[in-house]
Amino acid sequence: MATFEITGASAADMGLIRSWAEEEGWNPGDSDRFAFVVADPEGFLVGRRDGEPVTCVSAVRYGAGFGFIGFYIARPDVRGQGYGIQLWRAAMERLDGRLVGLDGVVAQQDNYRKSGFLPAWNNIRYEGAPQGEDDGGAEIVDAACLPFGVLAAYDRRFFPEPRDAFLSAWTGLPGRTALAAVRDGRIEGLGVVRPSSGAHRIGPLYAASPQVAAALLRRLAQHAPGGLVALDAPDANPRATALCEGLGLVPTFETARMYTGPAPRIALPELFGVTSLELG
Numbered sequence: 001m002a003t004f005e006i007t008g009a010s011a012a013d014m015g016l017i018r019s020w021a022e023e024e025g026w027n028p029g030d031s032d033r034f035a036f037v038v039a040d041p042e043g044f045l046v047g048r049r050d051g052e053p054v055t056c057v058s059a060v061r062y063g064a065g066f067g068f069i070g071f072y073i074a075r076p077d078v079r080g081q082g083y084g085i086q087l088w089r090a091a092m093e094r095l096d097g098r099l100v101g102l103d104g105v106v107a108q109q110d111n112y113r114k115s116g117f118l119p120a121w122n123n124i125r126y127e128g129a130p131q132g133e134d135d136g137g138a139e140i141v142d143a144a145c146l147p148f149g150v151l152a153a154y155d156r157r158f159f160p161e162p163r164d165a166f167l168s169a170w171t172g173l174p175g176r177t178a179l180a181a182v183r184d185g186r187i188e189g190l191g192v193v194r195p196s197s198g199a200h201r202i203g204p205l206y207a208a209s210p211q212v213a214a215a216l217l218r219r220l221a222q223h224a225p226g227g228l229v230a231l232d233a234p235d236a237n238p239r240a241t242a243l244c245e246g247l248g249l250v251p252t253f254e255t256a257r258m259y260t261g262p263a264p265r266i267a268l269p270e271l272f273g274v275t276s277l278e279l280g
Contacts, residue, residue, distance in 0.1 A: 002049050004083055006090050009044035009056070017044065017056045020073045021278070022197060025253070027230065028278065029194040029201050031176070035169035036060075036279055043094075044071070047087040054078045059091035060279055063161030066264070067095035069102040070278035088115070099160070099264065103232075103255040103277040117258035121236030123274055126249035127199050129227035130218050138188050138212050140219050143171055143178035146187065151180070154187050158206055158271055159280065160264035170275070177223045181212045188212050191273070193220040193229060200224035202231045205273030210243045213272040217247065231273040240272040 009017065014033040021028045037044065040060040047055035055078070058070040069091055074084035092100070092115065103123055104112050143151060151171065152164045171178035171192055181189030189207035193200050202220055207213035221227040231249070233240040234257065244251075255277055257263075274280070 004047060004049050004086065006045055006047050006087060008042055009046050013046050013053060013056070014044065016053055017046075017071055017073070020056060020075070021071060024073060026277065027196050027198040027201065029176075029196050031173050031194065032276065032278070034173055035166055038169045039163060039166035039279055045087060045090055045094075047083050049078065049083065055083045055087045057087050057091045058278060059094040061095065061098070062159075062163055062280075065098050066161045067098040067100045068278075068280040069095070069100060070276075070280075072102075072104075100260045101257065101264075101280055103257050103274070103280075106254055106256050109256050109258070112256075112258050116260045118260070120257045120259055120263040121234050123232040123234055123255045123257055123277065124241060124244075124251050125230055125232050125253035125255075126241075126244035127228070127230045127252050128247075128249040130214070130221050130229070130247040130249060132214065132218065132247060138181035138183040138208075138215065140179050140215060141182055143180040143190060143192075146180055146182075150187055151190065154190060154206065155204075157267040158204065159266065159275075166279070177220060179216055179219055181207065181216055189216050191216040191220050192275075193223050196230070199228040199230040202229050203273050204271075204275040205231060206267075206270055207272055208270055210239050210272075213240070213243055214247060217243075217272075232277060233273055234268065234271055237268050237271055239269065243272060 043060035055074045057072045176194035178192045189212045191205045221229045
């Protein structure tokens with residue numbers, strides 16, 4: 001009889017988890033995992049059958065009251081055998097007592113509802129090369145030139161708990177570009193573009209207006225081969241989806257943002273692209 005155990009993910013496991021996510025068509029960033037483990041080194045779990053990894057999930061803790069589920073994958077050859085649900089229960093137990101969020105494929109909404117999750121909005125992935133000229137009116141600068149405390153305080157407007165260590169890695173890893181929009185000494189936007197196996201991923205994309213968002217998006221796309229980028233826009237902000245369509249990007253994928261309780265209060269009208277479908 002096969003044995004099944006749940007352990008924390010090793011560095012090698014993190015590479016495997018990334019490849020599984022790629023096989024699912026999620027197009028994770030090439031170096032995302034290095035920022036992920038900074039967020040919560042113990043937040044990545046692997047289910048092993050007879051010592052061999054067959055399932056994975058992330059259950060990342062933020063602050064004292066928030067958690068996020070991601071990377072919930074069972075290897076195709078073991079699906080339907082109960083290994084995935086065992087790992088899911090371990091992940092939810094790790095986040096017990098917290099408000100928990102996730103981004104799941106729309107087809108799985110009913111299953112997540114059974115675990116107490118309620119839909120908040122859908123994230124629509126738009127891809128392509130943004131068209132048009134910059135007209136945002138704000139100055140676009142390298143985000144690394146700004147005091148990190150300014151970036152962290154700005155990020156807190158869009159996320160329910162501080163995540164400074166993650167943000168530092170996410171914006172500063174080699175190969176990616178982080179740009180900020182500044183007007184009259186105030187930050188009015190932030191965006192990060194990172195290499196992926198498909199179109200370069202942009203996230204987050206925060207902006208005070210669609211014009212600033214468009215300027216950031218176009219400038220970030222200059223750092224992607226052929227200008228091809230992918231952005232996960234929340235449909236709860238109609239300005240975000242309208243912006244993507246107005247720039248000539250096309251929808252290719254969709255996920256459901258869900259929470260175990262009321263959705264956190266964030267600056268949703270200024271959220272044009274979520275940071276990560278895996279960690280929120």
